[in-house]
Amino acid sequence: MQDEQDERGFFGERPLKPLAKTDPKLDKPHYLGHRERLRQRLRDSGPESLQDYEVLELLLFRSITRADTKGRAKALIQRFGSLSEVLGAPERLLREVEGIGDAVAFDLKVIAAAAKRMAKGEVAQREVLSSWQLLLDYVRTAMAFETTEQFRILFLDKRNALIADEVQQTGTVDHTPAYPREVAKRALELSATAIILVHNHPSGDPTPSKADIEMTKTIMSVCKPLSIMVHDHIIVGKAGFASLKGLALI
Template sequence: MGVPAEDSAGHRARLRERLLGNGGDALLDHELVEYLLALAIPRRDTKPLAKALLREFGGLAGLLTADADAIRRVPGMGDTSVAAIRIVHAAAIRLLRANVAERPVLSNWQALLDYLRAEMAHHPIERVRVLHLNTRNMLIRDELMGEGSIDEAPVHVREVIRRAIDLGSAAIILVHNHPSGDPSPSRADIEITRAVAEAGKRLNIAVHDHIIIGTQGHSSLRAMGLI
């Protein structure tokens, strides 16, 4: 049995008042999703759907970073409601990326990690990004260089270095995610990092770090003394 329209409208009005009066922290995760979905499908009680989505994807972060097709497979989700979820993620990523771009990366490290976690931690397949920096360590390009299976993405040393030359990069940061959630570096991760660093050294292109992102955290090969 559905929720009466007047009760649903009153509930949404109360959520809106709490949101506008006290900010997002005034709402629980399922209430945030519930209100977002209510904007997309206004004639429906969206609380059960919001809770189902959070269960399916393990929480708010997993939902907002989920693939559109995966969200669409949840009963009750159509293109409009899927788009509502995806637009929130897109806006958040742009905000976080802007925070990275406004200051030298090495003195803005936490902002970089926040951006990379939001962009990559929950992605279901492995992706490799290369962040290109100028002589002031400002971000000049953030590029996806490879995409692989659930646990492997190809990285080609020559392609990474050639692209750095093309962009006039003074330094680069390698980044990839581990879909398993464990950010611990593999032997292959260490070997490819050292190969790129050696090739870059000959051309005065520094490799500042190789960051591995997972749902359980991140690893920095530089901090671990592996490069």
């Protein structure tokens, strides 16, 4: 009995050891330091210093706040090929990438919509024919990564400023119907004196087909008596663009 009391007293009187101090830096997830370094590189050296997947990482920081985004960004680039193609991909395909849920896919499409608005705003503020590269950048942003063909018309006033930008028809993966009389009718409704035709090739190759050339010539023949000038027909693909006028096909 005495031994038990002594033992209880022994353990009861032993001083408690202080808890080991931890380094706050070690408690932070490893990716936080990476995020800050990436942000600082953007601030110091600009976006040109970053690769596509790194820009995508920065975008994903807002949607995925408590996990590493580097792996997800690389997986998206590997699946679609480039940052532009990631932003141009349909939501359903984005969600097929591991770690990309509904919210992240939606956020990426919002970013894509903002990029299109910005590119369109740049075109709208200038005389289109003297800002040709801006126009090409806009139509590429708007259409190059669509999975079905779209036939788009840019309506211009007598100063060649943009009045309206409309998708007239949407087709299949390799064909879009175009109706020349409807094109002319809409131009008259908008009091447009010139138009630029644009459509995309989902295959990625912007090379004009025989049908593309014939359709353009038909639209030109309908518009000419109405004093509506067809400045060009631009075909957009992932691999670049083709201008029928630049190729001397119209």
